[in-house]
Amino acid sequence: MTRFSPDFQQELSELMRWRRDVRRFRTDPVEEAVLEACLESFALSPSVGLSEPWRVIRVESDTARAAALANIKAANADDLAGNDGEKAALYSQLKLSGMQEAPVQLSVFCAEETAKGSGLGAQTMPEMRRYSVVSAITQFWLAARARGIGVGWVSILDPDQLCADLNVPEDWRLVGYLCVGWPEEDHETPELERAGWDSRAQGLIVESR
Amino acid sequence: MTRFSPDFQQELSELMRWRRDVRRFRTDPVEEAVLEACLESFALSPSVGLSEPWRVIRVESDTARAAALANIKAANADDLAGNDGEKAALYSQLKLSGMQEAPVQLSVFCAEETAKGSGLGAQTMPEMRRYSVVSAITQFWLAARARGIGVGWVSILDPDQLCADLNVPEDWRLVGYLCVGWPEEDHETPELERAGWDSRAQGLIVESR
Numbered sequence: 001m002t003r004f005s006p007d008f009q010q011e012l013s014e015l016m017r018w019r020r021d022v023r024r025f026r027t028d029p030v031e032e033a034v035l036e037a038c039l040e041s042f043a044l045s046p047s048v049g050l051s052e053p054w055r056v057i058r059v060e061s062d063t064a065r066a067a068a069l070a071n072i073k074a075a076n077a078d079d080l081a082g083n084d085g086e087k088a089a090l091y092s093q094l095k096l097s098g099m100q101e102a103p104v105q106l107s108v109f110c111a112e113e114t115a116k117g118s119g120l121g122a123q124t125m126p127e128m129r130r131y132s133v134v135s136a137i138t139q140f141w142l143a144a145r146a147r148g149i150g151v152g153w154v155s156i157l158d159p160d161q162l163c164a165d166l167n168v169p170e171d172w173r174l175v176g177y178l179c180v181g182w183p184e185e186d187h188e189t190p191e192l193e194r195a196g197w198d199s200r201a202q203g204l205i206v207e208s209r
Numbered sequence: 210m211t212r213f214s215p216d217f218q219q220e221l222s223e224l225m226r227w228r229r230d231v232r233r234f235r236t237d238p239v240e241e242a243v244l245e246a247c248l249e250s251f252a253l254s255p256s257v258g259l260s261e262p263w264r265v266i267r268v269e270s271d272t273a274r275a276a277a278l279a280n281i282k283a284a285n286a287d288d289l290a291g292n293d294g295e296k297a298a299l300y301s302q303l304k305l306s307g308m309q310e311a312p313v314q315l316s317v318f319c320a321e322e323t324a325k326g327s328g329l330g331a332q333t334m335p336e337m338r339r340y341s342v343v344s345a346i347t348q349f350w351l352a353a354r355a356r357g358i359g360v361g362w363v364s365i366l367d368p369d370q371l372c373a374d375l376n377v378p379e380d381w382r383l384v385g386y387l388c389v390g391w392p393e394e395d396h397e398t399p400e401l402e403r404a405g406w407d408s409r410a411q412g413l414i415v416e417s418r
Contacts, residue, residue, distance in 0.1 A: 003227060003395070004355045008220050009246075012355050015213060015221070016253035016348055037218075042413045044225035046350070048364060050399060050407040056415045064418040075333050087327060096330075106415075117407055118296060121305075121364045124284050128364045130336070131384070134343040135350075139225055141255070142351070146213045146221050155257060155330045155337045166418050175340070186212070190259060198259040198326055204251045206265045206315075209273040209375050 015146055018188060022150030025098040025181035034147055035104060035180070041143040045136035048128040051117030054136045057166055059105040059177075067165035068107075068177065069099050071157040079156055094195055097154045102179035107162065108137055113171040133175040140178075150183035224355055227397060231359030234307040234390035243356055244313060244389070250352040254345035257337040258329030262321070263345045266375055268314040268386075276374035277316075277386065278308050280366045288365055303404055306363045311388035316371065317346055322380040342384040349387075359392035 042054055059068055076096060083091045099105065110130045122128045141151045159174035193199050251263055268277055285305060292300045308314065319339045331337045350360045368383035402408050 003357065004220065004224060008217070008224075009352075009355045011213065011217050012221070012224070012352060013246075013249065013253070015217075016250055016352075018212060019253070019255065021255055037222075039413055039415065040222065041225055043410065044222070044228070046228065046230055046347075046362070050401045050409065052410055054413070056413060058415050058417045060417050079329075079332050082332065083327070091329075094329075107418075118292070120288075120300075120303075120401070120406065123288050123291065123365070124367055125364045125383075127336075127339070131340075131343045134340045135347040138255075138344040138347040139351075141344075142348075143218075143221060143225075146218045148212065153255065155334045156332070158333055174334075192259045192329070197329065200259065201252065201261055204248055204263070204265060206248065206267050208267045208269050209316075 015142060018186065019142060019145045020150065020187055020190060022152045022183045023095045023098045023191060024184040025101045025150060025179065026184055027101050027103060028182060029103045030149060030181055034149065038140055038143045038147065038149065041139040042136045045132065045139050047117070047132035048122050049117030049120030051114055051122070051129055051132065053111045053114050053129040054133045055109040055111050055172055057107045057168065059107050064166060065105065068162060071161050071165070072097055072099060072154060075156045075158055090195065090197060094197065096156055098152050098179040098181065099154065102152070102181040104180035106178040106180060107166060107174065108133060108176045108178060109168060109172040110175050111171060112173050130173065130175055137176050137178065144180065148182070150181060152179040154179060224351060227395065228351060228354045229359065229396055229399060231361045231392045232304045232307045232400060233393040234310040234359060234388065235393055236310050236312060237391060238312045239358060239390055243358065247349055247352045247356065247358065250348040251345045254341065254348050256326070256341035257331050258326030260323055260326030260331070260338055260341065262319045262323050262338040263342045264318040264320050264381055266316045266377065268316050273375060274314065277314070277371060280370050280374065281306055281308060281363060284365045284367055299404065299406060303406065305365055307361050307388040307390065308363065311390040313389035315387040315389060316375060316383065317342060317385045317387060318377060318381040319384050320380060321382050339382065339384055346385050346387065353389065357391065359390060361388040363388060
């Protein structure tokens, strides 16, 4: 029994092909109703033991945005210092986040000690709670892209500093900082590939055991 | 500019609504071409710095399957001992994996020390490589569901033991063990909710800072 048509299956594949990590945003706002429709995909995401550990903070105030921006700038400088020669030159030219332009910015956390789900499936692999949050972000990303909206996942920052700056509960752990908005352009090819940082493999190799 | 229609956006939401963690599988095989179409979503997934750290092992031999099954049985027994009273009674009735029936079983790893991507985006958050693998699994899950195929993510096992049993390279870390096959039934409601283990929240709360 297949509920979804071959056309839909094909279009889903197209969506994955056009989903990009976006760092170049227009500054015009995203309609609240559209953003809400995208955010609904969190509640539809799989979570270990039904723990639903995702927690989302919308980073809006000048103070919170300035703290996040200072955070990535510091981490960026450290990263640049860790590269040398040609790679450093390339690194310094990459645009690594849209934090100065993206109209919507979401900081997504995992509530590590949530009682929900009673720990099911997270005893031997407690990271499963964080993985559930990643699944939710991935679904949000696809839902946004289906509406033409771009998402950029920023990870070049100090997670503990961000938790402190945003004053989140003790047991929350940062999973991702998302820039969200209308992309300047659509691309089928990742920006890092276009910039010559690295290229994608030609498919997946599956070994058997 | 929106490449995807409102109808597609709606159907994508339906797909997320019907995506389930499946533990009850029919034993008839999944066609190789269909499985391959689903696996293509790995190569279309986002990865930090273009590191593409996903590594997939198909668990097929009697020896490998027996080892995986022994692994989950031991972890299950430990988990059961960690619950008491009513929750223990409920736990013992849950079907936690389809490892005895699922025709296709995939063990998905992260290559923690891949040189690909040159560490970009993973300096302050090295877990980003594992998160990239989770994104790929999530996309695979949706691609499978769009074709009527069920996926069940097993996390009640000892990851180090599984790595040893499957004899994978030293730097590979288990992210998920996936059971894949045709589901016995389709459900809009998670099995854990139907079994009374926990229930889903009524949507997402987003705070501002």
